[in-house]
Amino acid sequence: MGNSKLPMGNPPPKLAPRIPFALPQDTQPHHPPSTIGSLFKKGSSLPSEAPGSPPTVALTRHQGDQLGPLASHLPAAAEAPAAKRNSRCGRPLLLLCDDCHHQHRLTMAPLCCSNTREIKIGHVDDVQELRKCRPAAVPERYIRDVGERPAEAAAAASSVLSSSENIPVIDMSRLVRGGEARLEMERLAAACEEWGFFQVVNHGVELELLRRMEELAMEFFMLPLEEKEKYPMAPGTIQGYGHAFVFSENQKLDWCNMLALGLEPHSIRNPKLWPSNPSRFRYPPPRGHDHLSKHLTIFFDRPCTSAPLLIVEINGGCPFACSETLELYSAEIRELCRRLLVVIAESLGLRPDGLEGMFGGSFVQAVRMNYYPPCPRPDLVLGLSPHSDGSALTVLQQDARSAGLQVRKGGAWVPVIPVPGALVINIGDTIEVLTNGKYKSVEHRAVTHHDRDRLSLVTFYAPGYDVELGPLPELVDDRRPCLYRRYNHGEYNRHYVTRRLQGKKTLDFARIDNEVCV
Ligand SMILES: O=C(O)CCC(=O)C(=O)O
Numbered sequence: 001m002g003n004s005k006l007p008m009g010n011p012p013p014k015l016a017p018r019i020p021f022a023l024p025q026d027t028q029p030h031h032p033p034s035t036i037g038s039l040f041k042k043g044s045s046l047p048s049e050a051p052g053s054p055p056t057v058a059l060t061r062h063q064g065d066q067l068g069p070l071a072s073h074l075p076a077a078a079e080a081p082a083a084k085r086n087s088r089c090g091r092p093l094l095l096l097c098d099d100c101h102h103q104h105r106l107t108m109a110p111l112c113c114s115n116t117r118e119i120k121i122g123h124v125d126d127v128q129e130l131r132k133c134r135p136a137a138v139p140e141r142y143i144r145d146v147g148e149r150p151a152e153a154a155a156a157a158s159s160v161l162s163s164s165e166n167i168p169v170i171d172m173s174r175l176v177r178g179g180e181a182r183l184e185m186e187r188l189a190a191a192c193e194e195w196g197f198f199q200v201v202n203h204g205v206e207l208e209l210l211r212r213m214e215e216l217a218m219e220f221f222m223l224p225l226e227e228k229e230k231y232p233m234a235p236g237t238i239q240g241y242g243h244a245f246v247f248s249e250n251q252k253l254d255w256c257n258m259l260a261l262g263l264e265p266h267s268i269r270n271p272k273l274w275p276s277n278p279s280r281f282r283y284p285p286p287r288g289h290d291h292l293s294k295h296l297t298i299f300f301d302r303p304c305t306s307a308p309l310l311i312v313e314i315n316g317g318c319p320f321a322c323s324e325t326l327e328l329y330s331a332e333i334r335e336l337c338r339r340l341l342v343v344i345a346e347s348l349g350l351r352p353d354g355l356e357g358m359f360g361g362s363f364v365q366a367v368r369m370n371y372y373p374p375c376p377r378p379d380l381v382l383g384l385s386p387h388s389d390g391s392a393l394t395v396l397q398q399d400a401r402s403a404g405l406q407v408r409k410g411g412a413w414v415p416v417i418p419v420p421g422a423l424v425i426n427i428g429d430t431i432e433v434l435t436n437g438k439y440k441s442v443e444h445r446a447v448t449h450h451d452r453d454r455l456s457l458v459t460f461y462a463p464g465y466d467v468e469l470g471p472l473p474e475l476v477d478d479r480r481p482c483l484y485r486r487y488n489h490g491e492y493n494r495h496y497v498t499r500r501l502q503g504k505k506t507l508d509f510a511r512i513d514n515e516v517c518v
């Protein structure tokens with residue numbers, strides 16, 4: 001492939017000097033620097049190693065269904081006989097493209113599960129089909145143990161909370177308006193500290209766009225099963241249509257169908273799992289960017305015991321594009337997340353970039369569309385198991401007609417009553433760690449209804465996989481000693497996606513045993 005496929009037909013920007021294939025210091029392979037083209041010759045194997053040195057770099061063929069929830073679309077560019085595995089996540093690699101002369105920054109992302117071929121999840125009914133064919137049936141796998149059932153929890157809730165208690169509603173327009181700003185900021189701080197959840201109004205995202213996105217998602221869920229099954233979520237992965245976070249035949253299932261898509265960076269998008277029906281979901285790749293797909297490949301730089309890691313970030317290129325609606329939605333919600341991170345930082349007395357600045361400019365964004373059909377026994381099942389989100393922030397758009405989200409507070413489950421046009425925001429695990437537990441990611445779940453369906457559109461905004469995180473020094477002192485260790489967010493993400501949803505258990509990954517004095 002020559003220069004005929006340069007992006008948009010523009011002359012290649014001159015890069016000087018040429019950036020060679022570069023690995024982190026401690027993983028430098030013993031072979032001469034390569035450009036992307038020489039590495040990725042079709043059918044080629046690894047760059048050869050110096051005799052006697054252990055191989056440190058491998059390229060392998062894309063095996064989307066085995067490898068991963070996100071970033072599993074990478075096409076075959078070169079194939080390695082045996083894939084090495086990587087325990088080092090998020091190490092950026094720089095490659096220079098022979099074809100377009102762009103420098104591509106590639107980041108290893110720990111997005112995949114351990115060998116998904118080993119995961120046996122048994123028979124999983126599609127809940128929408130069950131509803132059609134056996135409207136009164138609730139298979140055993142969906143029936144929760146007594147203590148987990150919504151009815152039990154509802155009874156506990158009524159004894160603990162007064163009915164007036166609901167998650168706070170924050171008016172974003174007031175956060176910037178003179179005298180009102182201080183008060184609203186205090187309300188925001190209280191919402192983050194006491195609830196970990198709040199709803200926002202006047203958030204700046206066009207209501208018409210929210211409506212269009214909801215319509216698009218509903219159109220997808222209403223398609224015949226054969227159509228939706230063209231985008232299967234493989235066991236142990238979290239992208240496509242199906243059930244996420246299922247790892248065994250004994251695990252209880254959620255009364256929910258999901259369509260989950262990685263959005264940003266573009267290289268985590270998996271074209272195989274991106275619906276082309278409804279046709280509005282997808283439109284053709286922008287001209288000139290298709291050449292990039294051949295440069296996407298999977299790298300492993302050293303053996304590890306669990307998951308293979310993928311290189312997933314390509315700068316300056318979009319291998320393919322998605323629905324205009326989803327693209328706009330994703331951009332607007334991202335912008336909202338950024339504004340929220342600024343005000344949340346300010347509510348803590350930090351600089352405006354005190355939180356997002358910790359991401360070093362690298363972020364990941366994904367969307368999960370959850371469809372909960374009506375259930376003949378909503379008292380026995382859960383729509384979505386209790387969990388906290390592994391993101392920094394989550395933005396949830398919920399059906400105004402149908403409540404279903406519940407937040408855990410003081411041992412009780414509090415329903416989040418939809419406010420028309422509002423978006424629900426929750427603090428994710430990343431913010432809990434950065435704020436040293438001052439703002440907490442809070443456990444939440446979804447319940448179903450007997451005669452109403454429900455849709456939620458959930459955007460996760462998180463640091464990039466190369467980001468190292470730990471509590472901000474400003475929020476650590478003698479009274480509040482450090483509660484979390486430093487870790488690589490990519491590794492945390494891998495930990496999160498390879499376990500079933502189990503309340504806040506995943507954050508044990510980062511917790512250290514220290515007492516807070518209050
Ligand atoms: O559907 C809901 O209300 C909850 C969804 C959720 O928490 C999630 O997808 O992480």
Ligand SMILES: [Fe+2]
Nearest residue numbers: 387388389444
């Ligand atoms: Fe969630």
